[in-house]
Amino acid sequence: MSSAAPSPTVLQPEPLVKPGVSLHEITEAICAPVETELRKTPLGWIIGFGVSLAFLGIYLVTVVYLLWKGIGIWGNNQPVGWAWDITNFVWWIGIGHAGTLISAILFLFRQKWRTSINRFSEAMTIFAVLCALQFPLLHTGRPWVAIYWLLPLPNSMSIWPNFRSPLVWDVFAVSTYFTVSLLFWYVGLIPDLATLRDRARTRARAIVYGVLAMGWRGSNRHWQHYEKAYLILAGLSTPLVLSVHSIVSFDFSTSVLPGWHTTIFPPYFVAGAVFSGFGLVMTLMVLARQYFGLRHLVTMRVLENMNKIMLVTGTMVGYAYAMEAFIAWYGGSIYERFTFANRMFGPYWWAYWTMVSCNVISPQLFWFRRIRRSIPAMFIISIFVNIGMWFERFVIIVTSLHRDFVPGSWGYFRPTLFDVSMFLGTLGLFFTLFMLFLRFLPMIAMAELKGVTPHADPHAKEHG
Amino acid sequence: MSSASLSKDRPPRHIYGMVAEFASPHALLEGVRAVRKAGFTRIDTHTPFPIHGMDKAMGLPPSKLPWLVFAGGLTGAVSAFLLQWWTNAVDYQFLVGGKPVFSYQAYVPVCFELTVLLSAFCAVLGLLALCGLPRPYHPLFLHPRFARATDDGFFLSVEAADPLWDEAVLRRVLTAAGGSEIAIIREAPEGGVHV
Numbered sequence: 001m002s003s004a005a006p007s008p009t010v011l012q013p014e015p016l017v018k019p020g021v022s023l024h025e026i027t028e029a030i031c032a033p034v035e036t037e038l039r040k041t042p043l044g045w046i047i048g049f050g051v052s053l054a055f056l057g058i059y060l061v062t063v064v065y066l067l068w069k070g071i072g073i074w075g076n077n078q079p080v081g082w083a084w085d086i087t088n089f090v091w092w093i094g095i096g097h098a099g100t101l102i103s104a105i106l107f108l109f110r111q112k113w114r115t116s117i118n119r120f121s122e123a124m125t126i127f128a129v130l131c132a133l134q135f136p137l138l139h140t141g142r143p144w145v146a147i148y149w150l151l152p153l154p155n156s157m158s159i160w161p162n163f164r165s166p167l168v169w170d171v172f173a174v175s176t177y178f179t180v181s182l183l184f185w186y187v188g189l190i191p192d193l194a195t196l197r198d199r200a201r202t203r204a205r206a207i208v209y210g211v212l213a214m215g216w217r218g219s220n221r222h223w224q225h226y227e228k229a230y231l232i233l234a235g236l237s238t239p240l241v242l243s244v245h246s247i248v249s250f251d252f253s254t255s256v257l258p259g260w261h262t263t264i265f266p267p268y269f270v271a272g273a274v275f276s277g278f279g280l281v282m283t284l285m286v287l288a289r290q291y292f293g294l295r296h297l298v299t300m301r302v303l304e305n306m307n308k309i310m311l312v313t314g315t316m317v318g319y320a321y322a323m324e325a326f327i328a329w330y331g332g333s334i335y336e337r338f339t340f341a342n343r344m345f346g347p348y349w350w351a352y353w354t355m356v357s358c359n360v361i362s363p364q365l366f367w368f369r370r371i372r373r374s375i376p377a378m379f380i381i382s383i384f385v386n387i388g389m390w391f392e393r394f395v396i397i398v399t400s401l402h403r404d405f406v407p408g409s410w411g412y413f414r415p416t417l418f419d420v421s422m423f424l425g426t427l428g429l430f431f432t433l434f435m436l437f438l439r440f441l442p443m444i445a446m447a448e449l450k451g452v453t454p455h456a457d458p459h460a461k462e463h464g
Numbered sequence: 465m466s467s468a469s470l471s472k473d474r475p476p477r478h479i480y481g482m483v484a485e486f487a488s489p490h491a492l493l494e495g496v497r498a499v500r501k502a503g504f505t506r507i508d509t510h511t512p513f514p515i516h517g518m519d520k521a522m523g524l525p526p527s528k529l530p531w532l533v534f535a536g537g538l539t540g541a542v543s544a545f546l547l548q549w550w551t552n553a554v555d556y557q558f559l560v561g562g563k564p565v566f567s568y569q570a571y572v573p574v575c576f577e578l579t580v581l582l583s584a585f586c587a588v589l590g591l592l593a594l595c596g597l598p599r600p601y602h603p604l605f606l607h608p609r610f611a612r613a614t615d616d617g618f619f620l621s622v623e624a625a626d627p628l629w630d631e632a633v634l635r636r637v638l639t640a641a642g643g644s645e646i647a648i649i650r651e652a653p654e655g656g657v658h659v
Contacts, residue, residue: 023512023615024615024616027512027616152547152551158555158556160551160556161551162552162558162560163548163551163552163570163571164552164561164567164570165560166573168574169573169574172574172577172578173573173577176577176578176580176581179581179584180581183585183587184584186588187591191513191614195512195615197614198610198614199611199615210600211598211600214597214598214599214600215598215602216597216614217510217602217605217613217614218511218613218614218619219508219509220510220511220514220518220519220522220524221508221522221595222597223511223514223515224514224524224527225527225529225590225591225594225595226514226591226595227514228530229588229590229591232529232530232533232583233584233587233588236580236584239580240577240580243577250573446512447512447513447614448513450512450513450616451513451514455488455489456489456513456515457489457516458488458489458515458516458518459490
């Protein structure tokens, strides 16, 4: 029984949910955007969805043209065989990692503040991984042929994939990651879908949400297995998310290319992934909580904690940049040393220093409490983080490739229109799915959020 | 636990059980303790979120789900290893980068991924199987107040199949434990349609 009155000398932690919010008010606040009638859809949502759809159109046009013509429509060519395609792939995959970190790792560490943002960021994970998958699939040019060396499908050519290749590991890692994230997300949604079913005012809604909720009735005999399943999925996702970006980094680090062949890559990539993902969660969450009036549920404490994680992972990324450069000098390999000098002061100096300013310098502002708690500041910094992390992948990939061992084959990569349209197109795909998610699914995990309110504590006697 | 306790004085078929509401998670815990103390076993609670300590109060045995997941994970690891060994070292041998055809070190990532994948599938499908879901229809859904179980209501239900089932006794126990809105839930008449 923890009913003792707080003594004035003891500092109480800031509440996770604004105090005095009842369970029913939580349900109402979270269901409101989902239950607005179609005819009363807010104008802001329609505009956002329309813009996203336009970009999705760009995506579809680009993909059709790409499949028709081949990947020559991109700027990739010798010596830069990987460029925006793989940059975008790694960027999107990395963004997904914050969702899993929030939903799985912070769950295992019992960080209860995660409950107000986990659904949101898990959705972001799934859509981001979906966008990421477009790039490695499409950069094969003819995915329906590539499938035979990507997946072990029996075929009349009697060939099998080469399991000694990190590119094949990547196929398994990313597809497993997508599937497990989707399962985890769906399990988390079941109780909330049941809430929407029970509140449905039209028959169509009752049927759709009813089918999705699968007859969930909040039974404790079910909650018992449910909590176990959730814990197990969190336990599985934690090493999974670490493995995914490690394996992505193996695509580079198992090669013999200076600038790629580095043992620091797996942890460095994972830290960068979490960093960039938190950046995008912050960008989207600041907008969504303002627009949908969820400020009492996604409190300043939650945002501040996210900023602290950005500060930590940003500093880790900065350390990795410094260590890479140090090893290039200390390691004594002239090729490695050249690659790093070229990266910082060669033709792509602007990309390198954009990366450093966005990723290393800008999050350092979060040392100040006032900046950590300022909505405009965190919004702007989060955008810088998104930009910086895109440039990080661009710098790693392009600067290592464009000047190889033979100066006669040096080159300079320039993106084409279709490089740009493909990237903008996946942004369209992402935001289309995200807008649909905001409109038709509860963006905050109601059942979980209720579980961390004071009412949920079975040792507290009074209710309300 | 289905039909082991059939007895002659079993209640008429059309009664599913009795439901009571409690004001808070704490009150519900107390209610469960009281009902169990009175000897009822076929009880369940329905709450918008899991309540800490309820498994113990209801006397539920630990979930068997981890064993299913373990089996799934083991299957994933073994099958991934066999797949890679058979395809690369037996059926289709080719040399690349001077690496041995049987490079078991390189099999670790795929073994790991398939372990996680099959474990996750077992966790989710096992969850559904152990819960008996999907089950779109349940007598409790006929109770007009039951929708609050996924909003802010705390319900306790006792099935009529309980060996000690006695409406009057149960009503007394539930009232004494602090339950309100006590209601009898009827099962659907066979073949009928309900709204």
